[in-house]
Amino acid sequence: MIYLDANATTPLHPAVLQAMMPALEGVFANPSSVHKPGQDARALVDRAREQCARALGCSEREIVFTSGGTESDLLAVRGLAPEGSRVVVSSVEHPAVFGACEGREVVRIGVDGDGLLDVAALANALPGAALCSIMAANNETGVLSPLEEIAGLCRRNGVLLHTDAVQAAGKMPLPLEHADLISLSAHKIGGPKGAGLLWIRNGLALRALQPGGHQERGRRGGTENVAGIVGLAEALSVAAASLPEEAPRLAALRDRLQAAAEGIPRSRVAGRNAPRVCNTLNVAFEGCDGETLLTALDLAGIAVSTGSACSSGTLEPSPVLLAMGHPPHLARAAIRFSLWRGTTPAQIDEVCRVLPDVVERCRSRPDRRERWRGSAS
Numbered sequence: 001m002i003y004l005d006a007n008a009t010t011p012l013h014p015a016v017l018q019a020m021m022p023a024l025e026g027v028f029a030n031p032s033s034v035h036k037p038g039q040d041a042r043a044l045v046d047r048a049r050e051q052c053a054r055a056l057g058c059s060e061r062e063i064v065f066t067s068g069g070t071e072s073d074l075l076a077v078r079g080l081a082p083e084g085s086r087v088v089v090s091s092v093e094h095p096a097v098f099g100a101c102e103g104r105e106v107v108r109i110g111v112d113g114d115g116l117l118d119v120a121a122l123a124n125a126l127p128g129a130a131l132c133s134i135m136a137a138n139n140e141t142g143v144l145s146p147l148e149e150i151a152g153l154c155r156r157n158g159v160l161l162h163t164d165a166v167q168a169a170g171k172m173p174l175p176l177e178h179a180d181l182i183s184l185s186a187h188k189i190g191g192p193k194g195a196g197l198l199w200i201r202n203g204l205a206l207r208a209l210q211p212g213g214h215q216e217r218g219r220r221g222g223t224e225n226v227a228g229i230v231g232l233a234e235a236l237s238v239a240a241a242s243l244p245e246e247a248p249r250l251a252a253l254r255d256r257l258q259a260a261a262e263g264i265p266r267s268r269v270a271g272r273n274a275p276r277v278c279n280t281l282n283v284a285f286e287g288c289d290g291e292t293l294l295t296a297l298d299l300a301g302i303a304v305s306t307g308s309a310c311s312s313g314t315l316e317p318s319p320v321l322l323a324m325g326h327p328p329h330l331a332r333a334a335i336r337f338s339l340w341r342g343t344t345p346a347q348i349d350e351v352c353r354v355l356p357d358v359v360e361r362c363r364s365r366p367d368r369r370e371r372w373r374g375s376a377s
């Protein structure tokens with residue numbers, strides 16, 4: 001199987017598994033227990049926090065361990081923007097951010113045909129807002145947000161800036177100099193599922209959403225996921241160390257795949273003219289149904305996605321592509337390739353070889369919705 005769905009999740013990096021083993025085997029105690037086994041578990045959490053701080057270039061006090069990207073987004077938004085306050089977001093945020101904004105006055109800033117944020121509209125919306133939450137890299141298209149510019153606008157308006165950097169981690173330097181809060185998730189960078197962190201700039205007070213425990217300096221109660229935290233720390237370290245080599249390698253492979261996809265008539269790459277993260281290619285093949293294409297590629301041994309994993313299983317066109325102005329039929333014709341550490345040149349060659357034929361076959365076949373419509377009538 002050629003796995004090209006890294007934006008959904010990645011396999012554990014061998015070094016991560018190795019680092020996690022002590023916490024999975026021997027060290028079982030509660031890090032809050034005062035006895036020796038408890039101290040051993042506490043030492044693992046403390047060491048992991050140091051390792052995360054080193055990988056991110058921040059202080060240990062600025063890190064709150066969470067259960068992943070979704071919880072980090074929730075903690076950032078609800079921890080800083082009280083109910084009824086105004087939150088400014090982009091129209092292409094991950095559902096985790098939109099969900100976190102429930103109960104707040106949400107101003108959604110649009111994007112252009114390449115997925116680039118309307119910065120002028122953002123500037124108008126910021127006065128009076130409690131928080132601005134704009135993702136670093138889009139999970140479906142890889143399009144990057146101009147965080148430096150956004151940060152300048154937020155600062156001028158006295159608005160805190162949160163960025164969901166779940167899809168930026170391991171693919172580009174993280175924007176700690178721009179944002180006030182950053183969400184990260186372990187499983188997108190070779191770490192375990194169910195672990196993540198929220199980086200909170202020193203001095204920022206945040207309301208705990210999970211009160212009741214003293215853990216994480218009272219910012220997130222609950223017994224720590226020791227193995228998950230250890231795995232997250234190792235994954236962040238590995239990602240930081242390999243970034244200088246891995247980002248250009250993935251970009252070159254992605255560009256090769258993009259050239260092959262664009263060689264197929266009536267194809268359209270989302271965010272083609274925008275700066276994009278190195279591993280992501282979202283391309284629509286007009287006349288195809290994305291779900292049918294995904295299934296055909298799956299049968300050919302190639303795993304891709306039709307967009308965000310959270311919305312797959314439905315036949316709704318991607319809200320991200322619609323927000324970028326794709327007409328519904330084109331948004332439904334899109335698939336996402338997302339590359340990772342395990343992606344090889346030979347694998348990309350194989351995808352480039354089979355793709356034109358798979359697209360051609362999909363185009364000559366009625367799509368699933370047509371068949372369903374046929375059986376319903």
Ligand code: PLP
Binds near residue numbers: 068071135167187195
């Ligand atoms: N934010 C973005 C941009 C994502 O792509 C994802 C996962 O798809 C999440 C948040 C949620 O992360 P997690 O699966 O760790 O909850």
